[in-house]
Amino acid sequence: MNLKKYKLFAIPVILILIQFFQPAKNSMGIGENHIINETSIADTVKNMLSVSCFDCHSNQTNYHWYHKISPVSWIINGHINEGKEELNFSNWKSMDVYDKIAILDEICEEVKDKKMPLKAYSLIHNEAKLSEEQIKTLCDWTSQYSELLLKENKQ
Amino acid sequence: MHNIKLFCGSIAILMLFSFSKVENKKADSHLKPSEVYEIPTDAKSILKRSCFECHHSDSKKILAKGKLSFDKLDELKDVKKIASLKKIEKEIKEDKMPPKKYTKNFPEKQLSEDEKKIVFEWINSELTSE
Numbered sequence: 001m002n003l004k005k006y007k008l009f010a011i012p013v014i015l016i017l018i019q020f021f022q023p024a025k026n027s028m029g030i031g032e033n034h035i036i037n038e039t040s041i042a043d044t045v046k047n048m049l050s051v052s053c054f055d056c057h058s059n060q061t062n063y064h065w066y067h068k069i070s071p072v073s074w075i076i077n078g079h080i081n082e083g084k085e086e087l088n089f090s091n092w093k094s095m096d097v098y099d100k101i102a103i104l105d106e107i108c109e110e111v112k113d114k115k116m117p118l119k120a121y122s123l124i125h126n127e128a129k130l131s132e133e134q135i136k137t138l139c140d141w142t143s144q145y146s147e148l149l150l151k152e153n154k155q
Numbered sequence: 156m157h158n159i160k161l162f163c164g165s166i167a168i169l170m171l172f173s174f175s176k177v178e179n180k181k182a183d184s185h186l187k188p189s190e191v192y193e194i195p196t197d198a199k200s201i202l203k204r205s206c207f208e209c210h211h212s213d214s215k216k217i218l219a220k221g222k223l224s225f226d227k228l229d230e231l232k233d234v235k236k237i238a239s240l241k242k243i244e245k246e247i248k249e250d251k252m253p254p255k256k257y258t259k260n261f262p263e264k265q266l267s268e269d270e271k272k273i274v275f276e277w278i279n280s281e282l283t284s285e
Contacts, residue, residue: 098282101234102241146234 018070023077028059028090035092040148045141049089052117052128056083059090079118097153104142104149111135194225198277205253205264240278247271 030036036046055061056079067076087103095103110116111130122129130138194202202225209219212226223243228236246252247266258265266274 098237098241102238102245105235105238106242143234146238150234150237 015070021070022068022073025063026059026061026077026080026084027063030058030060031090033091033093034058035089038093041145042141044137048130048134048138052122052130054089055125055128056080056118056121057087057089058084059088079121097149100149101146104146108139108142111138195277195280197273201266201270201274205266237282240281244275244278247274 035041035049061067061076061080066072087106092100107116112135117125117128117130193199206225208214209216210223210225212220212224214220214224223239228239231239243252248271253264253266
């Protein structure tokens with residue numbers, strides 16, 4: 001009985017204590033190498049990327065109130081680190097042209113296969129879900145933009 | 156005399172016909188560069204040993220060859236070929252390919268650091284030629 005009481009007391013104490021341990025925030029701002037500064041990309045595409053991708057694939061995450069609560073903050077931080085390791089749109093302009101072409105191809109594959117945005121993310125951020133029409137727009141853009149990058153590289 | 160004319164005429168027609176066939180072949184080989192596309196021997200022997208079992212048009216692994224067939228690389232559009240080459244490089248660099256469960260049973264399929272270097276050199280030469 002005493003042990004049960006102790007456990008009931010320990011859980012909220014632990015939950016309060018872990019709130020003092022928060023990961024560093026991903027809020028370095030929009031740097032000059034961010035894809036958003038790429039003038040050749042249409043605003044509709046930039047908008048889609050912003051709503052569905054930038055939270056985990058750039059140096060600027062839009063945090064909500066529940067992101068500040070541990071252990072949610074740790075889980076979110078893990079997703080952001082993983083996402084940025086794969087692709088960081090904040091470094092876009094400084095990237096190698098062949099890497100860009102490979103990434104554009106992968107973006108289309110991932111959204112077509114519904115692997116991105118992550119289900120867990122779009123469940124909470126309903127606006128991040130991509131419609132079939134948006135997926136087509138995104139894939140048309142990746143294809144045209146790749147061709148443009150290659151053409152520019154050859155010149 | 157008439158027979159000679161007929162004979163010469165037939166020869167000329169036959170020659171024209173055979174020339175047009177050669178031209179067609181040339182045109183075909185231009186349309187299907189994979190028929191003449193060759194990966195350099197050193198890189199090819201590594202890829203053949205470690206990758207072709209799944210990533211070749213003769214493979215029985217439909218999913219894997221659908222994603223990538225090394226012998227069909229040159230049939231891809233330039234941007235798709237670049238993307239495929241970069242993906243091959245990334246997967247090998249990160250030791251995702253060949254898959255661990257495959258190399259566990261066939262350790263000889265694992266790529267050594269020197270072999271990786273040869274493959275990366277081939278990828279690099281392909282990229283710069285694009």
